[in-house]
Amino acid sequence: MPPANPQANVRVVTLTIDGQDLSARADETIIEVCRENQIPIPSLCYLDGLSIWGACRLCLVELEGQNRLFAACSTRVAEGMRITTQTERLRRYRRTIVELLFAERSHICSVCVSNNHCELQTLAQKCGVDHVRIPYRQARYQMDSSHELFRLDHNRCILCTRCVRVCDEIEGAHTWDVMGRGSDCQVITDLAQPWGESETCTGCGKCVQVCPTGALVKQGTSAGEMVKDKHFLPILARRRHAP
Amino acid sequence: MNDTHLSHDPLTPLPNPPPPGGREPDTAGATRIRVATAWLDGCSGCHMSFLDMDERLVDLAQQLDIVYSPLVDAKVLPDQVDVGILEGAISSEDDLRHAQEFRKHCKLLISLGDCAVNGNVPAMRNPFKLEAVLDHAFRETATTQPQIPTVGVPPLFRQVRPVHACVAVDVFVPGCPPPADAIFYVLTELIEGRTPDPSKVTRFGA
C-alpha cells in the first residue's frame, strides 16, 4: 500500500531478494516488494490496507550482515539490502510458529465453516505442517452468536487483530479490541459485551471478511461454506488515505 | 501414560526408514509390499477414501498385499508388515494397544486422516470432562434406555490424542478424509522407494 502521504521526493533503491535484483521505493517495506514481485512469503497479521502489526512473526527474513531476523512487514527496504526469505532455519521457525498456533486453540479444519477458504489452513500446508508435534492445549473458548448477521468463535481466533484494525482504521467504529494477557487474550466487542448488544458495531461485516480463519463468520454458514472477500480493503484504504 | 509427551524425537524429523519398495525382485517375481490397516477412533471415512481409488486398486494389488485390515478377512496382525496404516485417534485403551502393536510389527507407520494426525472430531471432547461427555451422549440425549455402556467396550481415556502422541509415526497424511489421489500418491511413492511428501497433495481438513 502506498504511504498515507505519498511524497514526490521518495528515492528508489535497488536490493536483492533471494538472489533476484529488484528496485523499490525507499518507503516500501520488504513484504510489499515481495508481494509486488510474486515472491512468496508467509504472513497472517499483515494485510494490505491495514496498519502494520508485526505480531505473527511468520514473515521474518534474513538480512545479510545481520544476526537477528527482521519482520518483512515492518522493515523498510534500503539501498543494497540483501534479503533471503527462504532458508532451512526460517522454514523451521515458521513451521514451529504455525504448530504453536494449531496447538493453542482448537482449529479443527474438517468441521470449520471456513474449511478450504482459510489462510491458516493454507499456510500450514505451505509450511509443510502435516502434523503438530507440540502438545495441544485443549483449552475451551466460548462462541458468541448474539449478532444477527455474524458469529464469533474464539476457538478459531489466532489474535491477528485484523478485525480490530479494520474496524478502527477503515470503518472507524472501533468496536473490536483485545482484552487479557498472554494466552488468555481474546478479541472483544465494546467492553466485552455480547456482539449483538454492541452499540458501536455498524454491522458492516468488514471484520468478517478480513478474518483469516473461521473465527469471524456469517451466520447460517455450514462447514466449508464461508468464503471471504478482501478485495474491498486495499481500494477503500487508498481512497481513505488519498491526499 | 503422560498426556503431553511425544514418542519420537521432535527435534529432527524422523530418519526416513528405508522405504519398503524398490527392492530387488526375487526369482518368483516381484516381492509385494505387505500392508496392514486399522481404524481406531475414526469414522472409517479414510478407509472409504482408500476404496475410492477404484480401478487403481487393481493395479496396486499387483504390488501390495493387504495382510490385515477391516477391509479383508485376516484377523491377526502378522509379525512382519512393511507398511502400517492407521486411521483414527487414540481414544481408548484398545486404540492404544492397537497402535502399539502396529508400531511393533510395521516397518513404516502411516497416520491416515485428520483423526490420526491431529485428533480431529474425536478430540473435540477434550475440553470437556469425560463423565460429562458420556452423560450427555448416553443419558441426557438418549430417548430409550438411558445408560452408559460398560460391558464389552474399552475404557476411554480422558484425553483423545493423535497417534504420534503415543507411538512414533513415519508419514502423515492429513485430510478428512485424505483424497483417494493423495492415498494413491503416498502408496505409489512408497512402492517406488521414495519418501512421499503428502503436503503437496493434501492438508488438514482437505
Next chain:
Amino acid sequence: MNLDDLAELAEGYRAKEAGNAYEARVCMAASCQSSGAPAVLTALTQALGEGEGETGCKVKGVGCMGLCSAGPLVAIAPQGADLMGSTLYRDVKPEDAADIMASVGGAPLERLRCPTDQPFFARQRRIVLENSGIIDPDSCKGYVAVGGYAALVQALGEMTPAEVLREVTASGLRGRGGGGYPAGLKWSTVAKVPGDQKYVICNADEGDPGAFMDRAVLESDPHRVLEGMAIAAYAIGASKGYLYVRAEYPLAVERLTTAIRKAKRSGFLGARIAETSFSFEVEIRLGAGAFVCGEETALMASIEGNRGQPRPRPPYPAESGLWGCPTLINNVETFANIAPIIRNGGDWFAAIGTEKSKGTKVFALAGTIANTGLIEVPMGTRLRDIIEAIGGGIPGGKAFKAVQTGGPSGGCIPETHLDIPVDYDSLKTLGTIMGSGGMIVMDETADMVDVARYFMEFCMTESCGKCIPCRAGTQQMHALLDSIARGRGTRQDLALLEELCEVVQATSLCGLGQTAPNPVLSTLKYFREEYEAKLSGT
C-alpha cells in the same frame, strides 16, 4: 541563578543544620519501613524530646542504607558525615530509642552495633547511592545542601547542549535498564532528530523478581533522578518528561510527587528553570502492573493511554516515540548517574569500571545470602567478591550453587564462573545479562529445573499476548518444564523444549519473548544433569 548562587544557597541550608552536632538517621525506605522503621522514628523523636535537646541531635528519616536484612537501620552521624563515618545500629526496636539517644556523642551502644568497616560497606563505591541513607528524600533543601542541582545549574548556565552530550558520551555510561546501550549515543541520536516536540521518559517500571534498585533510588534520592532527566531534556531539546513508575511502588510515587512539587517551587523544574529560558515539566504515570510495560515501546503505548503492548522497532523511540515524537527513554539508575558525570566530567566517570563498562552498578542482593540488600560496586568487580565478601556468603553453612542475574531475561551462573568480572560483556558470554541489577543467590538445595520453571511461569503470565512465539511459546515451554519438574517429562520433551527455546528467542517481537528462554538455556548449559535426572524412562 548561577553556581555561586546555588553554592550560597547550599551553604545557607547547611548552616541551618550546624546547630545539631549529630543526626539520628532512620532508614525510611520500603524495606526498613516494613520491618518497623516508622515506630523507631517516632520513638527516637520522643526520646530526643525527653532529652530536652541537649544532645544537639536531630532525628531524620532518610533513604536506603543498603543492608536491608539488618533493618530497621539507624545511623548516628556527626553532622555532614557519610555512612562510613557514622555509628550504625541494626535491628533497632522502638524500645531501644532511649538507649540510642543516650549514647549520642558518647560510647556506641555495642549490643546493636553494625560495624561499617565490614566488607559490605567498605567494598562498595557509591555514586548513584551517594546521598542514599544520608539525606531526607522529601527535602529539596537537603538535596541542595549536599550539592544537588549543581549539575543542572552548571549545564544550563555554563554548557551548551552539545557539551552536555559530549560529557555523557565521554563518560561511557551505558543504559542501566539491562540492555547496556551507550547513553551518549542514544542522547545524541535524539538530539539530532529534528522535531519541535521531544520527550524524556524515565523508565521506573522495575519488575524483575528480586530487583529493587530503582525503587531504592526513587525512595532515597528522588531529586537526583529529576535532575538527570532535566539535564537530558536540556541536552536533547525536550520540554516535557514522564516518569513511568509501577503502581506497586506507592512510597516511591509519594516521594517523587513531593520531589516534583518541591523542585518546581524551588525553580529546578517547570518554567524558566534556574532563571534561564529552559523549561521542563515532569509528570508521573503509573503502570498498572504489567511487566511488559518495562519494554520501551510498550511503556510509551501505556503512557499514550493504549494497551501496553510493544510494537516493532525500527522506528526506534529516538526517531518516533511518544505520540510519534523523538523520545529519549532511560532507566532510573541511568538518570541517577548523570548529575555526578556533569559535575565531575565524563573522564572522571570513564576512569571507573572496565574498558567497556564504565562507572558503578547497583545490585539488589537477594536469595540465600547473608547480607541481603542494596549494594553499589565498580563495574568489573569479581562476582565472587560481591557474593562472598560483600554479600557475606551463604548462611547456614550451605554451599553456593548459582547466582541468577538479569531476572526473567537472565541466566544462572555456577560456582565455576564466579571469578568473572561483572560487566555487560562478561555476563553475556556466560549466557546471562547484566539486566537491571537483580542478583538472586541460590544454595546447594536449589532445584534448577524449578528455578527455570518459576521464571518461565513469570514470562508466561507477563506475556502481553501480541506475538505468537511469546504468547504460545512461553505457555508450551512452561508446560514442558512443569512436566519435567514433576518427573513426567521424556527425552523428547526436553528436545522439544530446547527447540522452542531457540524459536522463541529468535522470533519474538520484543525483549520479553526474546529473552524468556534464557533462564532455561542457562540452567541447561550448567545444570543439564538435573534435567536429565528428572526425565522419565519412556
